[in-house]
Amino acid sequence: MAKFQIDILGCGSATPTARHQPSCQVVNFRDKLFMIDCGEGAQSQFRRMGLKFSRLNHVFISHLHGDHLFGLPGLLSTMALHEISGSVTVHIFREGARLLKEWMDFFNRNSPFEIIYDIIEEGERRTVYEDSGLTVETFPLYHRTPCNGFIFREKPKPRHLRGDAVKFHGVPVAMLKSIKEGADFVREDGRVIPNAMLTSDPDPCMSYAYCSDTMMDSRVAEDIKGVDTVYHEATYDDSMAEQARERGHSTARQAAQIALEAGARRLIIGHFSKRYNSEELLFREASEVFPDVILANEGLKVDLE
């Protein structure tokens, strides 16, 4: 079955600790890799998890805080060393692109490896990537600096042919593609065979929304409405709700409330404050609001299929 998997490379906040790396995830969609955020050490985690640089062509940076992008110079330089003639697209706010370009133009000046910059504007809602099977959209989050989230959506899949019916009505091979796409079949005798008689529903389309960093805001639930799996930051527990809002972050309970409002099937929480020696409390508080909560952890792989 087609692969749609989330790999957690880092789920800590602010600074790396003995327990957690700074923010970084990889979405593995049918063996194409998409990185979201790139904290320091991302390239080492990437290698440790057995991922291949040659399959990584897009990096999405949510905002310009160091713990979400200080791994970029190392990652991009290593890619430049490994695939001299390759390229990668970095989706990032304008000032981040400027700062990154200054460094890469200097440190990779002897490599033809190409870095393409796709500028995300503050508060922008746009499709930032699309191929035959996937779209990636960006949407605004509500942090203390401009911050955008990303939604990965699998495109609709072809309907399943009913072999017996197809054979019975003598559908020519040349028409099978359009039938899979939902077309009815008109027989030579003029009789119309409705698509529903020839096919059954396709597999459901999976989707994944990345929401870090942000305070709790119902506009986020609106933007990710109906998504299958949500990653939402959960930096603090209930007792820190006030500090969370001041600092533009969320509590685990608030993350669960957003997942609930969005009608999501599953919630992954992360971006844990280093004050916690265990995330049990965060898990409990989120689970009181939302049924299917997963605690992010370095090395965790979540299969969306």
Next chain:
Amino acid sequence: MAKFQIDILGCGSATPTARHQPSCQVVNFRDKLFMIDCGEGAQSQFRRMGLKFSRLNHVFISHLHGDHLFGLPGLLSTMALHEISGSVTVHIFREGARLLKEWMDFFNRNSPFEIIYDIIEEGERRTVYEDSGLTVETFPLYHRTPCNGFIFREKPKPRHLRGDAVKFHGVPVAMLKSIKEGADFVREDGRVIPNAMLTSDPDPCMSYAYCSDTMMDSRVAEDIKGVDTVYHEATYDDSMAEQARERGHSTARQAAQIALEAGARRLIIGHFSKRYNSEELLFREASEVFPDVILANEGLKVDLE
């Protein structure tokens, strides 16, 4: 006894691997910490080795290749978070200071933590740090981009008093300091007691030279002449001597030859190419030339006393 210790945080080359981190060392001189080079992940290694950010006030960068400084943004941002009102001096080539300042001015813009830049000029020989017990000098290395090494020298220690002789000749307490510094003692009856009768030699002064990255060059041996312990890069084995020179690097044997020419007591080799799954070969080839060779390794602590 006064502490003078070298901590190896990273001794790999080019890119981090499963076996080695990029270049980073910490010189611990009487609990003041001095970092030499700062590859990606340095701050995590620093913490892992139980070192204290509050004791780190100087970072020396040998040259402007990413594997020697991509850890700086993370390290400096973490220090800015931890010791809001502190400061650190980064000793680095001019272009490196410019690029680093651009990033830090943006990413640490809300912190009063101060970063002082000490510009090292290409090929410069100069004392870049001095306190009551230590000097740090910089000197040129011979890589494919401007590169400088660093020598840490303990200042001369006071001579040891011979308690019996001091007592016998009735040396007043007020004079003991000057006697320890080598002065003779003139008794009231005018007789001069030579210092040698009142003191014995002080403990030897330790010194440490850091030489990475560089091709083998006798000018390096000249610059570090008489140093106690030498770290010299040993990227390759004998069979790669030609590539080593082309790439501005050294073989393990060449590193040992430089240590021998310099009259050093001990050699630490590192900056290993990722082509080696074991550095045994490098150790053997260096040991054929020089008696006391140590293989660098992450977590290794070398006590110079």
